Amino acid sequence: MIAVDPLNSASVLAAFGAIGVLVVIFAESGLLVVGFVLPGDTLLFPAGVLCAGTAHQPPRLALWQVLVCAAVGAVAGGQAGYLIGRHGGRALLAHTSSRRVEAAAARAEELLARYGYGKALVIGRFVPLVRTVLHPVAGVLGVPVRTFTLWQTVGAVLWSQTLVLAGYSLGTSVPHIDDYLLPLVGVVVVVSVLPLLIEAWRARRER
Numbered sequence: 001m002i003a004v005d006p007l008n009s010a011s012v013l014a015a016f017g018a019i020g021v022l023v024v025i026f027a028e029s030g031l032l033v034v035g036f037v038l039p040g041d042t043l044l045f046p047a048g049v050l051c052a053g054t055a056h057q058p059p060r061l062a063l064w065q066v067l068v069c070a071a072v073g074a075v076a077g078g079q080a081g082y083l084i085g086r087h088g089g090r091a092l093l094a095h096t097s098s099r100r101v102e103a104a105a106a107r108a109e110e111l112l113a114r115y116g117y118g119k120a121l122v123i124g125r126f127v128p129l130v131r132t133v134l135h136p137v138a139g140v141l142g143v144p145v146r147t148f149t150l151w152q153t154v155g156a157v158l159w160s161q162t163l164v165l166a167g168y169s170l171g172t173s174v175p176h177i178d179d180y181l182l183p184l185v186g187v188v189v190v191v192s193v194l195p196l197l198i199e200a201w202r203a204r205r206e207r
Contacts, residue, residue, distance in 0.1 A: 009043040013050060021047050025040055025073030025160065030081020030135040032101065040087035041128065042069055048167020063168055072165050072180040074125075074156035078135045082148055085139020093133075093140065101133060108134040109141065117143050125155035163194075 012020040021043060028040040047066045053059040093105050108130050111120040116137070124134040138148050 022069035026077035029077025044163035052171025070160035081135030085136035122155040125159040
């Protein structure tokens, strides 16, 4: 028996490889409360690192498989989140007891109002927590299906492929970088939180 911790990116990648990327990114991209606790950025970047081989060790994951699974999981998860929002999402958000969900939903709604559907759906993909509720909120607000599908697909592909390829690039240029996956994940977490901090600072200045 293999014990798998779904909150730990290394555990998911070791147990399921590219399929684990697809499933986790799908859930993180729109399944509301479930997606909130799953790794997103911190899964894609290490997955890219593990796709890089060295002279002494072959790649642990196939790059093309990770890229495809990441894109499919992100796009499908976004569409699932939108459907959740269209069919009962308002009631689900109204009855949630999680302040994090409420805050992220409010931020997602503000993002859609401030930047418009297309820009918000692309930018929102790169903001942790917000991307999990952005798609259900878009469904609740009645964003047109074609507009949503186009721009959430653009955002999903840009976000997923950029992070995987960034990890792969680092893995091919720095020897034995996979020995330092834990510190790397910490760096990715810090970088991922920066958009939230910047947005909070801007909101505070406006107030």
